[in-house]
Amino acid sequence: MDINQEELSVPSEQPLVEYTLKNDHGMEVSCLNLGGIITKILAPDKNGQLENVVLNFKEKETYLENPPFFGALIGRVAGRIQSAQFELDGESYSLQANDGPNHLHGADTGFHKVVWDVETVETTDVVKLVLTHFSPHGEGGYPGNLKVKVTYSLDNDNAFSIRYEATSDKKTALTLTNHSYFNLSGNLKADIQSHELNIDSDQFVELDEALIPTGNLLDVNDTPYDFRSKQAIRVGVESSHPQNKVAGNGYDHYFVLNKKADLDIKVSEPVSGRTLTVNTEQPGFVLYTSNMLPEDLKLGDGPSKKYLGLCLETQASPASLHHAEGFPSVVLEKDEKYSKTTTFRFGVE
Template structure:
């Protein structure tokens, strides 16, 4: 087990540092302190060929100019907040509108645009990278000083875990996630339409035309949202379901998890045998199949395009503050925000 550290570049005169977490079996997770951004996850396929399975860039400038939240921590609130405003204890808070009339992923300068402080811990069985940041009262319109810790850890079982912890001195909102785009083909050899996704989920959240939750929960039964027995991602692209068509063909929806820490999410590329299992204590996962990705930039020599990656964003429901029927995302003084998600990589056994 090992962690390496090197200069990744500069942003507004500040140094951006890259870290590489390495286990004893060749798995490597690379990230930078700008946005806690995961830049690479290198894992083997069935033949032992080690390749990168997430979308990312090699320069700070590319992240600044082109990144659709590749690999970063988003917050204070992941997803959209309708009309970019909310009421909390009788006070109205107005946020920046950075997605039409709505607020998306914490605003224009959310946690993905911050250079976090980082410390390293190494043991024989695990390496950890501990990111910390203080979000000041009024940051992007949110109340309260919030102390945040995000820990990235890698063990010798090829499991990468993200742990989140936070406290506040005023009532505020918090709903964090990691926004990695996965592509198990390795080094973006193909898109993700033939990846098979399995989800322990019986319902998903209906979206309005503005992609804001309506508050209605829809059953997955007999729809392209039924991943309980596994299905190809391309089923959502060809689906005539109004919700698939609404988001441009594919998915950009919160699916409610019916189990936690029970292999509730799995993604497989049968062409090379790579398998990813995600376990979390969050109530939902936002499935986004990069339907809206533009083609005006390159990703390590590959032209960006729709369906090049799939995001599996474990979190609470988007716009929860405006839907009292959803689990709360309010954090109060004296409470500790804690959640974790693990990503375990393996290969399918041969015949």
């Protein structure tokens, strides 16, 4: 087990450092102190070949803007907040509108823009990065002085875990996630339409034309959203289902997890044999299949295009701020401890 670090020659007000966690089997996870951005994950295929399985930029300075949020920590609230405002206990809070009239992924003061403080931890069984940040009351329009700690851990079972912890001195809204785009083909040899998913979920959230939840939870039965049995991403891309069309011919939807199966999510890539299994303490996640990824980005393994990566954004639902029933809440009470872990385990079959 090992941790390497390299200071980047990128113009920035604060020094930017890339850290690389390595286990004894060659798996690596690299990330920046900027936004906690995961820049590379090397994982083996069925022949033991180590290749990168996340989308990344060719040039590190591109992460200073990072419009697709590649690999970044997202907060204070992951997802879209309708009309860039919400109420808590009768008090209204206004946020920056950066997605039409709506607020997306924390906007300009989001955690993806923060240079985090980082500590490294090395043992014989696991290597860790501990990232910390203080977000003052009123930052980005959110209430409460917020202390945040995120721990990245890599072990010798090829499991990469992200633990999110936070406390606020005032009732606030909070749900954190990581916005990595996975592609298990390795080094972007193919898009993700042939990736197959299993999801332990009976319901997903209906979206309007602006990708804002309508307040309705839909049953997955007889829809392209039924991943309770293995199904390829291509099914949703090619579907005429109204919700796939709304999302730009693919998926950009919140799934409520049942919490009944051993695994919450499993992704398989038939050619490489790679698998990614996900277990999370979050109540659900957003599946996004890069339907709106621009085609002019210079990536580490070639040009960007639609359907090149899939995001598994484990989180609660910001729709709960505007719909009282049926949605996992993002409200954090004063002095309550926020603590959620998501584990991504890489394997082969």
